[in-house]
Amino acid sequence: MADPKKKANPAQIPDVELLNRIARRALYYSTQMIHLANNRPDVQKGDPKVGGHPAACASTTHLMAALHLLVREPQDYFAIKPHASPMDHSYSHLLGLFSHKDGQPFNEEEAKKVMHRLRAFMDPHDPDHEPAFQSYHAVWDPDSFNYFPSGSVGIPPVVSAYTALAYRFAEKHDFAVPKNAHFWSIIGDSEFREGSLAECMPDIAERELGNVTWIVDYNRQNLDGTRIINEEGIRGTDADRIEKMAVANGWNVIQLRHGRKRESFFTKTGNDVLQKLIEGLADFELQALLLKRDGKVIRTRFIELAPSLRNKLLRFTDAEMVEFLEDLGGHDIDVITEALRSCRTSKKPTLIVAHTIKGWGLQCQAMTGNHSMLADPEEIDAMRKAEKVAENDLFQLFSASSEEAKYCKQRGQYLRKGIDAQRELKQKNAAKAKQQLEQSGGFPTQFGVNLKLAPWANTQWMWGQLAAKLIRIANAVTGSSKNETLTDDEKKWAVAAPYVVTMAPDVGTSTNLNPSMDGKIFGPDWTVDFEARYEVKDKRRPDLVPLEKEANRHLRFEIEEGNAMSCAGAFGKMLDHIGVPFLPLMTIYDFFIKRALDQFFYNVYWQSGFILVGTPSGVTLSPEGAQHSWKSDLQIPNGITWEPTFSLEMDWIIADAVRRHFTGENTNREGVLIRAVTRGIEQKTMLDRLKRQLRFQGMSDEEVLEHTRQDVLQGGYWLVNYEGHEGYAPGDNVVHIFAMGALGVEAVQASDKLLEQGIYANVILVTSPDLLIGTLGRETGYQHLKQNLGVNANLHLNRATTIPVGAINVNGNGSQHRLELSTRADLLSLRGSRIPVVAVCDGEPGLLDNIGSIVGVPQDTLAVRKHSKSGRPVDVYQYHHIDPASIAETAVAMLEQAASEEIVVSRSALNEVAETEGEASAAEDYSAEEESPPTRH
DSSP states (O other): OOOOOTTTTTOOOOOOHHHHHHHHHHHHHHHHHHHHHOOTTTOOOOOOOOOOHHHHTTTTTTHHHIIIIIIIOOTOEEOOOOOGGHOOOOOOHTTTOOOTTTTBBBOOOHHHHHHHOBBBOOOOEEEEOOOOOOOOOOOOOOTOTTBOOOOTSSSSSHHHHHHHHHHHHHHTTTTTOOOOOEEEEETTTTTGGGGHHHHHHHHHHTTTOEEEOOOOOSSSEEHHHHHHHHOTTTTTHHHHHHHHHHTTOOOOEEEEOOOOHHHHHHHHSSHHHHHHHHHSHHHHHHHHHHHHHOOHHHHHHHHHOOOOGGGHHSSHHHHHHHHHHHBGGGHHHHHHHHHHHHHHHHHSOOOEEEOOOTTTSSSSOOOOOTTTOOOHHHHHHHHHHTOOOOOTTOOOOOOOTTTTHHHHHHHHHHHHHHHHHHHHHHHHHHHHHHHHHHHHHHHOSSSOOOOOOOEEEEEEHHHHHHHHHHHHHHHTTTTTTTTOOHHHHHHHHHTGGOOOOOEEESSGGTTTTTTHHTTTBOOSOOOOOHHHHOOHHHHHHHHOOOOTTTTEEEEEEEEOHHHHHHHHHHHHHHHHHSSOOOEEEEEEEGGGGGGGGHHHHHHHHOOOOOOOOOOOOOGGGGGGGGTTTOOOOOOOOOEEEOOOOSSHHHHHHHHHHHHHHHHHTTTOOEEEEHHHHOOOOEEEHHHHHTTTGGGGGOOOOHHHHHHHHHHHHEEEEEEETTTTTOOOOOOTTTEEEEEEEGGGGHHHHHHHHHHHTTOEEEEEEESOOOHHHHHHHHTTTTTIIIIOOOOOOOOOOEEEEEOTTOOOOOOOOOOOOOOSSSSOOOOEEEEEOOOEEEEEEESSSGTTTHHHHHHHHEEEEEOOOOOOOOOOOHHHHHHHHHHHHHHHHHHHHHHHHTTTTTEEHHHHHHHHHHHHTTTTHHHHHHOOOOSSOOOOO
């Protein structure tokens, strides 16, 4: 990797006019791309608008020119405000940086073709699909190298900063990373109002991430139009507010207010009055003057505000006054470059406020509501002609003999060489991890935490044990306790452990991460250990003094759920960035996942690999009942949700998630969410109930548990199964209870209660609704539910009455049909029942309410349908009707409902079936399953 301190670019720095000509071409490209996307020949009547943001692109024209043409190094990362992505693609086209997935560059024709396909559909299932650009930056874009998906405003800059932290963590833990990487983000000034950015700023400064630079594209407009700020209330312009906020949070701030021409004006006027005037001008008034573009009006207003300038301003022509007003620092490549280069040597993160014009260079410049305003064909054609681009070659590059082409080629080759070097490093790191895994012989199926010492354990406690074990193994391999004796199974986990990093938003101690935190906080060495100095350390409390050393693997956050979630996503993406498969293990209070749901979605959208433990969860956290109680259904692509009941399930689930992360078997399930509780459950109940099942008779405990482990990892398992027991009569006295998490206990108690009434209530514990009945289950046709577990919609028949030929049969839908038969044989009226389902969950009904519709049986779901209250679990469960008595009552009701189907079948048909099977007596039994054509219902 290149060292920017030695040489920023092998090409000689060109003059600013050359760079401005290249920038003008990029402005034309981006505007043309958006125009073509809105005027495709294949549009159908009624299609939604395509849209686009030429003005938002235009205001970044020179910011991106300075970055891409001069300052950015190939190992750097880049996040950009969503609406400016076409401008970014335009510079990639000029520099020849489009690549296929294997890293091979596009040829010129391929590059021109993809420039026509902004917002076109790219079928991922078609191996010969044409590449296209998404509306905003995405991993599918051919120039997505070291970029961040930009669709969620306010999040990419945060992820960029935490990727900088991931780089530092990797380097401190002796992993190979590109040197001197810088992390740039261009942010819209309205985007900068996003709370995620303000929440992140102090954390970035405290962690001393000096290689992070945020650039605010300060064009004074948002989507709806000119931003009108109460400047008296905030004591200045919004740019001033931004600066004060950044400084207060420990950042360097650079205001790019003026270009070189303005600075020349200041010199010519001989004092600082003009500078103070323009800097003190209200944003709203400045925007109106930019829109007016009348030098006479500008001069008159300035003289009105500063009469002492009258004689000096009268020396300038009207055109010069307009030029003075429009010469903002965010459009002067020389000024921008100087600021950007200073960021590389800063020990603090830097915020640049780049004053720009929305719609710069376009007819819509500074117009209110220009955010989505599209250039008309005449303007587009005028831009094309000004760039001397052929009408039949809309994305024609500069002539190969031109100075622009020579510079772009040299700069592009330099960047591509560095990109290829990083790809090689990524492959080397990934190969090293793979080799270590192969040499270890693979992962065990569980961590082997001894539960005999914790007979009444809870899943949150188990999570803490597993995280602590991984950290202990990591330090036995590479950290503070090197050469500690490990068991054979622990040695196999030693491949993964060094890549583990734990994190929590100020809930580490309350989510059982104490062992992972104690003396293991990773952070800059900026503080004195005052507890040690004053001899007040207590071994019962974790040591939270941060140190950036190899043994430290926990990232401590304040109450910053969004920051921690973005950090987990950044670390989890390091495998794709540089081949280092970091595995973030993060805890969060489950209820507060909603505070970081946008960040969670972002993480799974770009397929980051991580394990998130939401705990404690639901109304089971009954003392906190009122507001810490709602649990939502998070069925999001690339994510998988788990909710174990017993601690052993937690062991199996995390072991499998770790294995999949390191072996690459986590496609479409990279983001792992596990919900845990602090309610203790008697752990022996699990094996005890399993061994009562007839299917496990004669098996050893190990065999029973292995069968169960496989079911657990497919989404659910039978904890109670009465099939084969005497008196077990499906269609008459059998019901299936599906339960999840802590409510497995209530389901078992309800099953026992029902057995006393002669009802056989089987209990299926749902470990993953995604796998069993969600998107991942649908991909297999719900195979585990229907085939492996055998939950079906079979209709079980029992004799009801005998009716004569021609009788009226009333169907279930209320309609009446006379049966016309060709024979005089009597008909039998049979009662048919399917095994109904009762589902119970500590959360919204949507978690489990589709089982019946998938299988085809009646179902009722008991769930949290109202706000909770504080109390003991027994009280709170009763309040929500998810207690054993409510489950049993609902089961009885569902059995009665399921018995309502009436079937009419001829005796001769039954005799015929019986004779065919060689069982003549079967006709007198009148009990069968719905399998044959003669049955009507």
